[in-house]
Amino acid sequence: MRWIMSEINPLENLRAIHANLETQDQRDRILVEIGQCSASIGAYKELENIKAQYSETHRIEVVGCSGACFSAPRVTGLGSLEISSMDQDFLDSQTRYVLGGIGDIAWDDIRQYISIGGFQGLAKALSVTSEEVIEIVSDSGLRGRGGAYFPVAMKWRSASSQKSDPVVLVNAEEGEPGLFKDRHLIEGIPFRVIEGALIAAFACGSEEVLIYVNAEADLAYSRLDVALQKCQNLGLVGKNVLGTDFSVDVRLFKGAGGYVCGEESTLINTLEGRRREPRLRPPFPTESGFRNQPTVVNNVETLCNVPLVLNFGPEKFKSNGTKDAPGTKLLSLSGNMPCRGLAEVPFGITLLTVLCDIGGIKDVNDLSGVAVGGPSSGILPIGSLDLEILPGVIDGKNVMLGAGGIVALSKDTDPYEATIHLSKYNAAESCGKCTPCREGAPKIVRILEDAKNSTDRSGEFKRLEMLAKTVNAASLCGLGQAAGNPLLSYLNHFSKEQGD
Numbered sequence: 001m002r003w004i005m006s007e008i009n010p011l012e013n014l015r016a017i018h019a020n021l022e023t024q025d026q027r028d029r030i031l032v033e034i035g036q037c038s039a040s041i042g043a044y045k046e047l048e049n050i051k052a053q054y055s056e057t058h059r060i061e062v063v064g065c066s067g068a069c070f071s072a073p074r075v076t077g078l079g080s081l082e083i084s085s086m087d088q089d090f091l092d093s094q095t096r097y098v099l100g101g102i103g104d105i106a107w108d109d110i111r112q113y114i115s116i117g118g119f120q121g122l123a124k125a126l127s128v129t130s131e132e133v134i135e136i137v138s139d140s141g142l143r144g145r146g147g148a149y150f151p152v153a154m155k156w157r158s159a160s161s162q163k164s165d166p167v168v169l170v171n172a173e174e175g176e177p178g179l180f181k182d183r184h185l186i187e188g189i190p191f192r193v194i195e196g197a198l199i200a201a202f203a204c205g206s207e208e209v210l211i212y213v214n215a216e217a218d219l220a221y222s223r224l225d226v227a228l229q230k231c232q233n234l235g236l237v238g239k240n241v242l243g244t245d246f247s248v249d250v251r252l253f254k255g256a257g258g259y260v261c262g263e264e265s266t267l268i269n270t271l272e273g274r275r276r277e278p279r280l281r282p283p284f285p286t287e288s289g290f291r292n293q294p295t296v297v298n299n300v301e302t303l304c305n306v307p308l309v310l311n312f313g314p315e316k317f318k319s320n321g322t323k324d325a326p327g328t329k330l331l332s333l334s335g336n337m338p339c340r341g342l343a344e345v346p347f348g349i350t351l352l353t354v355l356c357d358i359g360g361i362k363d364v365n366d367l368s369g370v371a372v373g374g375p376s377s378g379i380l381p382i383g384s385l386d387l388e389i390l391p392g393v394i395d396g397k398n399v400m401l402g403a404g405g406i407v408a409l410s411k412d413t414d415p416y417e418a419t420i421h422l423s424k425y426n427a428a429e430s431c432g433k434c435t436p437c438r439e440g441a442p443k444i445v446r447i448l449e450d451a452k453n454s455t456d457r458s459g460e461f462k463r464l465e466m467l468a469k470t471v472n473a474a475s476l477c478g479l480g481q482a483a484g485n486p487l488l489s490y491l492n493h494f495s496k497e498q499g500d
Contacts, residue, residue: 170210447463
């Protein structure tokens with residue numbers, strides 16, 4: 001269904017909702033950051049202690065993790081517990097666009113979210129036509145942030161041009177190791193996720209949104225559920241959104257688990273109760289996806305950009321990043337660095353700048369390498385850290401940015417062992433549908449392990465290179481098509497310097 005411009009003023013309706021939500025509690029706020037990261041090291045206990053001491057004198061609010069996971073559990077609003085200089089350097093070195101508001105507003109307070117511009121992007125979208133919304137997103141140059149970086153407007157336009165009504169599917173599976181950006185967004189600002197999905201549905205002419213959350217992300221799921229109920233109660237989801245003719249149903253689902261479920265056709269299969277394995281293409285999901293309907297699959301980070309593009313305009317979005325890669329990217333920082341957590345940076349920044357200015361690394365010579373992009377990518381040596389953070393392959397060979405996972409390897413971590421570890425993960429996560437991945441990925445691991453103690457690996461490396469390229473070229477889905485990348489990146493960057 002294509003939506004036309006409404007005569008009702010959605011912005012006025014949004015202002016009325018906000019006015020009715022005004023609070024009379026003017027006490028000073030104490031903010032306790034709780035996400036899955038801080039919950040694991042006692043944040044809830046810290047919250048109870050603060051409530052016991054200050055509940056009568058302060059307004060105590062639970063907010064999402066700001067991304068400074070390394071200093072969790074973080075509390076602000078109490079003089080002696082204010083953020084440290086290391087925390088401040090970590091936050092000030094970023095360009096916080098999508099992360100704006102996280103750590104500053106209560107995750108479940110829709111009034112606070114509206115106060116920082118929340119749902120204004122939706123209201124502005126509902127004030128124009130669906131086609132105009134797609135054009136605005138197209139003008140911004142926004143690409144997907146799940147790893148493939150496909151133009152968002154192109155996907156929406158493809159789905160909206162089909163004969164039957166599309167379905168919008170929010171991919172919050174995030175099963176990749178070393179990645180936690182989508183979970184942080186959902187836990188910290190779930191209303192932005194919902195708002196982005198609603199705009200996508202309006203643009204595509206959809207009346208159905210499905211949000212697919214990783215089965216182990218219990219906190220993210222529960223917070224999204226609470227936020228969704230609040231949106232429904234206020235008329236932001238359901239019939240006649242903000243008083244317009246636009247109506248949409250939003251439902252939550254828990255994923256089936258597994259790395260391969262992040263692949264969009266596999267995700268659709270599991271929603272339909274089928275095996276977690278990819279589908280042959282064509283048809284593409286935008287042509288025939290969930291229940292054979294046109295289906296738009298967008299990543300959480302992708303959708304969190306959308307309300308900001310609609311509210312502040314394409315030019316604001318393009319003021320960050322590069323001409324060919326506008327905007328910012330969330331990076332999950334982990335491994336051997338002082339400041340581990342979630343950071344937001346403009347495209348075009350160098351990996352070295354991220355590691356030193358944000359990650360807090362004083363000397364990169366303390367590292368043996370940096371794994372970028374997860375198990376579907378590879379490892380870079382410290383001599384290649386001046387590469388830019390950009391969509392796709394960043395070293396011109398096999399190392400991809402992917403969804404933005406960055407793991408710093410300590411000096412005593414052997415890149416060869418790390419390559420085996422990544423290759424083992426790919427082999428274990430293969431769904432088994434196609435022969436190249438099912439048989440080839442485990443064989444890569446076996447040859448790597450057999451050659452571990454060899455004094456001359458040249459023969460094995462020739463076999464491995466051919467095998468890895470074959471697996472990448474002949475596999476069915478993105479997992480198999482990148483299963484050989486860790487090995488190929490090792491051959492490109494490390495085999496000569498280690499005398500192999």
